[in-house]
Each structure stands twice: as structure tokens, then as C-alpha cells.
Amino acid sequence: MHYVRLLRPPTVEQGRSHRQLKISLTITTDLGDAYLFSQEPIELAVVGAYQNAEGRLVPVNLTQNASPRWRAGMRALKFDLQLPRNPISTIQIRPANRQLTALATSDVYPVGQSNGLVMGVYVDLPSSEGMPSQVCFRSLRLTGASQDPAAAVNALQVEEDFGDSIARHIWDGGVVTLSLVADLCLASPVPVRHNPMPLLSNILCGQRRELNILELGCGVGIVGIGFLRILKASSYGVSPKILMTDLSEAEERAQANISRCLADSQSSEGGRADVEFESLDWQDGKVGLFGEKVQSQPWDLLLVSECTYNTDTLLALVQTLSAIHAHSVQKTGGSHTTKIFLATKPRHSSEREAFDMFAEEGWRVEEQTVVPLPVLNSNAQSVEMYLLSKS
Structure with missing residues (x-):
């Protein structure tokens, strides 16, 4: 996939007769290591929105008269747009051709003829010449492929940093993972095609009413x-508790996205989103040193997405997963089994070392699929997904 990325916050300048919006962007891969090379120029749409007297958002195509174009060989694209008199609060930048754009998880999985190729970006605009927004965000509707689009879950919004570095950005593996899980849990009626991960589906969509999930x-x-968001919206009655963990430097952006999720769920779904963050360094985790939240309960499912690319941290990761499993077993007196759901977009052959380490720790692959x-x-390119268990 490719992503529209803002290189810096858009600015608004007051001209003699109208306000101008200045935008600088690139279109690159998730790691920013390759720019989009398209044989035909790709027209971009910049769509804004303002609130009318009734409080409803009214979309405005800011590029209706002249669309900026991304051409082969470009590394950056800068352009100015004239803003209407109505105050625009938020803009979306994406390919003008809907068939090129990832707007929903069903655009990404199952892979169609052309959808899901480029993910757009959103950003809030300053009301005047004030301080520009310090973050941009992605928006992805959560829907199963066979689901009525009108029944889709309100879009998931995730903040990112500006720029094209790999830090504090979403990656391909995460987008594809959510797209598959949305199809497993939200598709209605149940798709007749082969279920690629029936054991995972049973964990997420089975009869269990409570599900404790820990992400590393x-x-x-x-x-x-x-x-x-997917599990709370599914028709299977699952009540998930999710704890997200990472190094302390990831906390600010993760907490901001938790707050955004809480606001969305309280306003649109009428419930409290049960998701938290706690710092976890795998160098501590591998010897069983965990924070209060990790220690508070046994864990049913461990999520690991795009964490095997760095071979220097593989052993600590695997040993941390084993230590969490041991904690869960001890917490329940030996009656608990923790499983791992691992997703990775292979980037180099050395990542395969992780599976040798898993085997040495007693983990085995129960099922797998390639998307x-x-x-x-x-x-x-593809994303590999595995469900692992340990005796």
C-alpha cells in the first residue's frame, strides 16, 4: 500500500480577496522507503467540511476546478488552494479516483481488483492564521466485505505524526490485520467463502463473553x-478488555488515540471503550517484570503486529510472550492457555529466526494464512498471520 503523508502542517494565509491553504505532501510506503511510481498521473482530491446552521457537516471539494497531480518520479508535491468563505474545520486528501482509495477495511480485505491501494490523510485546520494542528490522522471504516455499507461501524480514527519517518505511523501489517478481523467478525450474513483462520475466528467470535487481550x-x-471497536460492534456479544503496551516514548500518541476512541464510542455507541495503555520494555518482560496492569489478570490473546522486523529484539520479544503465558497459568492455577496472534509483513529473511525461537520456547503454530x-x-507483497499456542 501507499499512504498520502503531509510533510508539514497545512497553513492558512489571508490574501487580498480570499484565504489560501498551503499543502506539502508525499505519497510513500509505510516505512517511507519508496515513493509511489505511477505510470499515469494520479489526481488528488482535497475535500473539506463545514457546519451549516443545522449543525450538519457539508462537504466541499476544494479541488473541483483544478486537481493537483502526483506524477512518476515525484518525491514531494506542494500546492495552494483557495478556501471558501465558510470556515473549513477538517480536510481529507486522497486520490480523486475512489477505486484507488482505502476508505474501509473491505477495500483492503479480501483484495479486490483495484481498491485499497492508497490511504488518504486527514487534518484539522486552524480557524484563522493561528497555530496549525500538530497531528494528522487516518480514518478507516470498519466493515465486513459482505456487510451493508450503511451498517458499517463508525470510522476508526488514528492520529499520526507529520513527516515521512517510520516513527508514530501506521504500518501495512496493522491495516491488513484489522481488515481481516473485521471481515471475520462483522460480515453479515456470514461469508460462504473459506474462513482462512477458523481457530482465531472462534476465539474472537465464539461463545466467550469476556476476552482479555494484551498487545505488545x-x-x-x-x-x-x-x-x-470491531469486537464491541460484532453480533457475538464479546466483551473485550484490551491493554496496549509499548516503550514509554509511544505512550503520548497511543493515549491520544485511546482518548479519541473513548470520545467516539461514548458519543456514537453509548458504551465505554475498555482499552488502556501501560509501558512495557521487553528487556524487563523477558524476566517477568511487568507493570500493575499486565499483572492484574490472565490474558487470553496476545497481539503482536509488525514486531519481528528487528532481529536484535526478537529473543526478548519471544521470552516476554512466554513470561506472560507463565503469569496467566500461575494466575489461574494452571487452567489457562494464552494464545498469540502474530501478523507481519516480511521485510527480510532474518525475520524467520523468530519461529525458531518460538519453537525453542515451546510455542507451536496452530494455523496460519497469507493475505x-x-x-x-x-x-x-503480503502480510502473514499466525495463531500460536503453548502447552
Whole structure:
């Protein structure tokens, strides 16, 4: 996939007759290591919104008269737009062609003919020439492929930093993971096609009323928060408790996204989103040193998305997972089994070392699947998913 990324916050300047919006962006991969190379120029749409007298959001196409275009060989694109008199609060920047755009999880999985290739970006605008927004965000509707679009869960919003570095951004593995899980739990009627992960489906959508989920290496929080929104919206009556963990430097953005999720769930779904964050360094975790929240209960499912790319931390990760399993067993007097749901977009062959380490720790793969990644003018890519258990 590719992502529209703002290189810096958009600014608003007052001209003689109208206000101008100045935008600087790029379109790159999740790691920012390759720019979109399209044989045909891709027109971009910038869509704003303002509130009318009735309080309803009214969309405005700011590029209706002249669309900026991303061309092959570009590394950045800068352009100015004239703003209407009505105050625009938020803008969305995406390909003008809907068939190129990832707006919902059903655009990403199952892989269609063309959808899900580029994910747009959103940003709030200053009301005047004041301080620009310090964050942008992604928005993804959570829906099963066979679900009526009108019944989709309110869009999941996840804040990111500006710029094209890999820090504090969503990654391909997280987007594809959520798309598959949404299809497993939200599709209605149940799809007749083969279920790629029936054991995982049974954990998430079975008869269990409470499900304790712990995520390691959560980053900005798209996977953990997305799981919570999907499971609470499913028709299976699952009541999830989700704890997201990462190093302390990830806490600010993860907490901001938890707050955004809480606001969304309270206003639109009438319930409290049960999701929290706690710092966890795998160097501590591998020897069983956990925070109060990790220690508070046994865990049914451990989420690990896009954490195996760094071989220097693989052993600590695997040993931390084993220590959490041991904690859960001890907490329940030996009657508990913790499973791992691992998703990764393989980036180099050395990542396979993780599975040797899992085997040495007594973990075994119960089921697995490979999901093709939507790509535009690029080599084929995929996300691998595994469910692991330990005796």
C-alpha cells in the first residue's frame, strides 16, 4: 500500500480577496522507503467540511476546478488552494479516483481488483492564521466485505505524526490485520467463502463473553483500538478488555488515540471503550517484570503486529510472550492457555529466526494464512498471520 503523508502542517494565509491553504505532501510506503511510481498521473482530491446552521457537516471539494497531480518520479508535491468563505474545520486528501482509495477495511480485505491501494490523510485546520494542528490522522471504516455499507461501524480514527519517518505511523501489517478481523467478525450474513483462520475466528467470535487481550509493541494503537471497536460492534456479544503496551516514548500518541476512541464510542455507541495503555520494555518482560496492569489478570490473546522486523529484539520479544503465558497459568492455577496472534509483513529473511525461537520456547503454530497486500505498480507483497499456542 501507499499512504498520502503531509510533510508539514497545512497553513492558512489571508490574501487580498480570499484565504489560501498551503499543502506539502508525499505519497510513500509505510516505512517511507519508496515513493509511489505511477505510470499515469494520479489526481488528488482535497475535500473539506463545514457546519451549516443545522449543525450538519457539508462537504466541499476544494479541488473541483483544478486537481493537483502526483506524477512518476515525484518525491514531494506542494500546492495552494483557495478556501471558501465558510470556515473549513477538517480536510481529507486522497486520490480523486475512489477505486484507488482505502476508505474501509473491505477495500483492503479480501483484495479486490483495484481498491485499497492508497490511504488518504486527514487534518484539522486552524480557524484563522493561528497555530496549525500538530497531528494528522487516518480514518478507516470498519466493515465486513459482505456487510451493508450503511451498517458499517463508525470510522476508526488514528492520529499520526507529520513527516515521512517510520516513527508514530501506521504500518501495512496493522491495516491488513484489522481488515481481516473485521471481515471475520462483522460480515453479515456470514461469508460462504473459506474462513482462512477458523481457530482465531472462534476465539474472537465464539461463545466467550469476556476476552482479555494484551498487545505488545502497539505503536500508535491502530490494532488494539481497532480490535476493541470491531469486537464491541460484532453480533457475538464479546466483551473485550484490551491493554496496549509499548516503550514509554509511544505512550503520548497511543493515549491520544485511546482518548479519541473513548470520545467516539461514548458519543456514537453509548458504551465505554475498555482499552488502556501501560509501558512495557521487553528487556524487563523477558524476566517477568511487568507493570500493575499486565499483572492484574490472565490474558487470553496476545497481539503482536509488525514486531519481528528487528532481529536484535526478537529473543526478548519471544521470552516476554512466554513470561506472560507463565503469569496467566500461575494466575489461574494452571487452567489457562494464552494464545498469540502474530501478523507481519516480511521485510527480510532474518525475520524467520523468530519461529525458531518460538519453537525453542515451546510455542507451536496452530494455523496460519497469507493475505496479499493491495499494491499499485509495485512488486507483489503480503502480510502473514499466525495463531500460536503453548502447552
